[in-house]
Amino acid sequence: MKVRLVDLTLFHRPSGHRHRLPLATFPGYQSGPADDPPNVTWLPLVTAGADASVSIGSLGAADGQAELRIGDLVLRNEATRNPAQRFATLQDLDTGAWLRVALDDRPLNLLLTGDYVIQSVTEREIEDGAPLADAVTIWTARVGQPKPKRTEIALPIYDTRLDYDTPIQTERYKGTGGYEGPAELKDTLKELPLGHCPMARPTYLGIIDGFHRWSVGGGKPVQDVPRGWSSGVRVAKQSGATPADNAHFTVDLATGIITTTVKYADFRVEVQGRIFAGVYRRYIGELIAALATGAGLASTVDSAGMDAVPRTVGLFLAAGDGTTHAAAYARFVGSVPRGGWYVGTDGQLVVTRVPTPTAAAAVRAYSAAAGTTTGLQYVEGQHNPPAKQVVLRCAHNPSPSSSAATDATAADATRWTQEWVEVPSAVDDEIAAAWGSTAKVATIETALTFSADAAAELPAWVAELSAPPTLYELPALDGAPGVWIGDTVTVEDDIAGFADGAPVVVYGRTIADRAGGATLYVAR
Secondary structure, eight states, X not given: OEEEEEEEEEEETTTTEEEEXXXXXXXXXXXXXXXXXXXOEXXXXXXXXXXXXXXXXXXXXXXXXXXXXXXXXXXXXXXXXOOSOEEEEEEETTTOOEEEXXXXXXXXXXXXSSSEEEEEEEEEEEETTSOGGGOEEEEEEEEOOOEXXXXXXXXXXXXXXXXXXXXXXXXXOOOSSGGGOOGGGTTOBOOEEEEEEEEEOOEEEEEETTEEEEESSTTSOEEEEEEEEETTEEEEEOSSSSOSSTTEEEEETTTTEEEESSOOSSEEEEEEEEEETTXXXXXXXXXXXXXXXXXXXXXXXXXXXXXXXXXXXXXXXOTTOOXXXXXXXXXXXXXXXXXEEEEOTTSOEEEEEOOOTTSSOOSEEXXXXXXXXXXXXXXXXXXXXXXXXXXXXXXXXXXXXXXOOTTSOHHHXXXXXXXXXXXXXXOOHHHHHHHGGXXXXXXXXXXXXXXXXXXXXXXXXXXXXXXXXXXXXXEXXXXXXXXXXXXXXXXXXXSTTOTTOEEEEEEEEESOOTTSSEEEEEEO
């Protein structure tokens, strides 16, 4: 018999400490003297495990954003018929001490009195009577406000990814003049250069100490501002505190403040952006990791699956831009085939490329004939026609002008007036002939900075979009403990191609289906 262990992380208002409340499905669980922690009771007060799912956006598209389904964790809170005092064992996570807490007649009323705020939940699965070390983590999630009922408490849960729906930039101009900007900038979010931005429009601060000042880094250090343009005409960087003439600018890399002798009508610069803890970050995984840890959204980040092949990206948040972490991360990972980010079972942030089914050994096998699955179910509406050509767009110019000054060079004028640099593949004549007008040109807008990186990613994009993966739902009657996004499982079914068993890659899953087991979202 399988038991679901549910550990609630609670914030205890009176002490300011975090507490851990161990609960379980029937019949509960008792750790042994050799377990870690020893001799702890998981009270059998969980009626039903969480009903939720998480997945990376559909493979075969530039979409690394997760799709979430919110559900409830249901706890028992009926009044006891036993008049004797009951207790729960809680752990103070800040001191490590175990606490003995008296319970009301309704045992989980302590969650409703206001002393506790429920922060998160971790669910594990274990065979009844097995040592605690055998427990497999199923899910780590956030918890919303409890919903009390007569005999139950429903806890709405959501994937930790929703924590990332918050603006990256939080610092604002005061509008008090000088480097805090003029009055019209009061309460405006400061600009923020992330990675290597090919072209960005700095914020004009006004005349300060006799020179025109512009901000390109929100007052924080940047790696470099190698060049600039005014109406498409090159403005050269000059060393020193102030420029010699209106054909040059200077930059203070410690603050990202640019100085010019004239207020250009239209001034833009190339920026190698924000420094994080003394280090310039420009690759997809490391940049996301720096943003997430710097904002306190993640303490552990695994980006090896992404940065094993490093790609430089850039995103300039102009003054007032409230782009969220989630939106920026999706843009970064969506720049490469099968890119995605998600929160792992232990709460770590994972930035990776979802592998192909044959890239790794299968962690589990399912068979319709053996009864470990009821069989694959094809996902309708997800199998797009193949693309006859792929065009990658990179080196974004966020606000191109309709024309450049007459004395701009041809290359600068082109860059000034075009939003993107495009890197196209050859047209696949066989796909064009076979599919006719149904076969389209797939245009992918990326955050990649360099056309060389786009050209290097192009073959993989062509492979992905000219032969889109087939998506299925796979009911896993064992609940698929320990199986997560990026894992490979093999499936034997009477669908063509699976008769002798074939590998599929997991790009999402439910946590636990109400009817038992779980559903894996897989791609072939």
